[in-house]
Amino acid sequence: MSPSVQATDWVNKYGDILYNYTLKRVSDKGLAEDLVQDTFLSAWKSRDTYKSEASEKTWLFAICKNKIIDHYRKKSTSNVQYAEVDTSSNFFDEAEHWTREDQPNEWGINYHQPVETKEFYGILDFCKKKLQEMQQSVFVMKYMDDLSAEEICKVLNISSSNYWVLIHRAKLQLRKCLELNWINS
């Protein structure tokens, strides 16, 4: 990066996309701003050592991703109660069959056809944020950041069986939430 670069130019150029990226992964705007600021600060301090083998944008995103993972890591060690997940859900009865109120209903859509509406993404975002924090972390890391199950377990300091329970719960809840807010609305 050229040494003449101005902090303001940089923030104006990348601020929104980094913020947008971060906000989808944490549930709080203030926190997202802090993480973006940390990202810029780390990048700014090491801008002289940065060599343009990767694009500036890729480099910033890599730093940002690490900041978010650090945040999750701190969270998971300070809030031990997250490791314990309620597995006795209401989704299934004693025989572990679907309960009538939680069973998947027909959506009447083409599942192979992607939906591009802002409305859908608004609801998905809302439903994601309604997940318990650990479920949300696992879901985002797996399905949006494409991390492996092993990496996720290491970062969040959870066992593999815990991971599968969290994934399972996250999907049950997201599916139900989307059905309520998107299909039935």
Place this chain on the structure above:
Amino acid sequence: MSLLNISCKKATYLISKKEQGKISLFDRLTLWLHLGICSLCKRFEKQTGFIIKQAKHTHTEEKLSEEAKERISKVLDSSY
């Protein structure tokens, strides 16, 4: 025979393992048998598969506020 019978709860759990390629051959068989007779779990598989595909591209655009941009710029400028 009961060894091959799994509950809906177990089946939905195994669907994620299958989707991530982490399912044993035996579990794959029991899941396959279950999905052959259970339309609800079959539906669950389709719908959650759809959600995952959708989650990959997220479209809500939020902007960093002007105040935040200004604040961050100042922090950077004063960091040396």
